[in-house]
Amino acid sequence: MKTNPHIRLSEMARLHGPLMSLRLGQRTVIVGSSPAAAQELLKTHDQVLSGRNVSQFLQNKKPTIHNMNLNFSSEPDDGYRYLRNIYTSKLFSTRAMESRAKTREDKVMEMVKYISSKNGEQVVSIRDLMFVTAVNILGNTLLSMDLVDFEGNGIGACLKGSIKRIVSLALTPQLADLYPKLGRWDFENWYKKVMYIIEEELGGIWKDSLQRKRNGSNLSSDHLQDFTDILIQKGFTNQQINALMEELFTAGTDSMTFTIESFVAELLKNQEVMRKARNEVIETIDGNVVKETDLVHLPFLDACLKETLRLHPPAPLLLPHRAIEACEVMGYKIPKDSQIWINVWAIGRDPEIWHDPLDFKPERFIGSKLNYKGKDFEFLPFGSGRRMCPGEAMASKTILLTVASLILNFDWFLPNMNAPKEPLHVTFKVREQFS
DSSP states (O other): OOSOHHHHHHHHHHHHOSEEEEEETTEEEEEEOSHHHHHIIIIITTTTTOBOOOOGGGOSSSOOSTTTSSTTOSSOOHHHHHHHHHIIIIISSHHHHHHTHHHHHHHHHHHHHHHHHHTTSSOEEHHHHHHHHHHHHHHHHHHSSOOOOTTSOSTTTTHHHHHHHHHHHHHSOOHHHHSGGGTTOOTTOHHHHHHHIIIIIIHHHHHHHHHHHHTTSSOOOGGGOOHHHHHHHTTOOHHHHHHHHHHHHHHHHHHHHHHHHHHHHHHHHOHHHHHHHHHHHHHHOSSSOOOGGGGGGOHHHHHHHHHHHHHSOSSTTOSOEEOSSOEEETTEEEOTTOEEEEOHHHHHTOTTTSSSTTSOOGGGGTTOOOOSSSOOTTOOTTOOGGGSOTTHHHHHHHHHHHHHHHHHHEEEEOOSSOOOSSSOEEEEEEOGGGO
């Protein structure tokens, strides 16, 4: 499988077909690598294939994060639906998004001002810039406060390291999950490491804030409650809130940072595309501040985002599903408890679907009805069905707002340095009219 399993699985699918069965330990893994397979797995049989594999170490008798957030919910049961409804109604609904639009705009402009203070004096890491911006957008949405500044200081200074470690732990296969008979033995203390990060490292960041809210001394104003105000009013414990915050900060920073870095890299590599995007932004925006209401007037930039997500989906295999019951897909029996992987990376680069699939051509989306709402199975960067990412609207708006603001305010240059390909470093110089 190597370090990039989506690439290896794509190669295997060309030999073995769009629906494959693998054995990983004692586990059966089903891999879909075509729009037809994805539609069968995520739509036709969505109900029985919408489980999630949660590590056996989290499924013990005492309360843990199991079933306390969407990713760690084994099945889309009533509890899962309750949590998802809170997300969709209180965080990601049109009304909730509009109420927080100025917060996102302000945080992006804080990033612009920080870059302007450097004005070409030094190269900046796109990954670091975007991480801080994403963290503070979420921090204000969830807790009504910034968590870290662009110099790395603040009560959330440990957040980046904690997220990196928990993502690494989540992606590391556990012997007990590959071989269930070993379920009693946690040879590497995986459970303790995960719970320490969630409850002590992450939970410690907002522990005092939650306590003040519970005491009534730090509640946000009634007309603009933050997410933790709502959770406290609904009776959520700190343990439950920690589980939700882990999910939101991990998904909301890691994927957004990766996508913006890929977006910027593609524009730098494709100067003609960059020229078209810059012209569109400059001709559309009056002044140096981009507002979310401006984004509907930037169709070419939106096409550039879609093309970025086609080539660089932040979750190349999505998050694995699990067969709650056995079923039949494309003439093959899918055993109960099989893992289900959808190789959206392979689908996005399939030459039978996309002309010149390896080329960055945003024009392919101009006039196209394809979007990232989970209805077009040749383009699924956010997934589809019951387990689709509920934060698609916030993510797409924030990414477009950020990149449009960078294009409007700065000229971009790759530094003359012998740096590794990752992370991406860029020199930004304030455009003359804003200097």
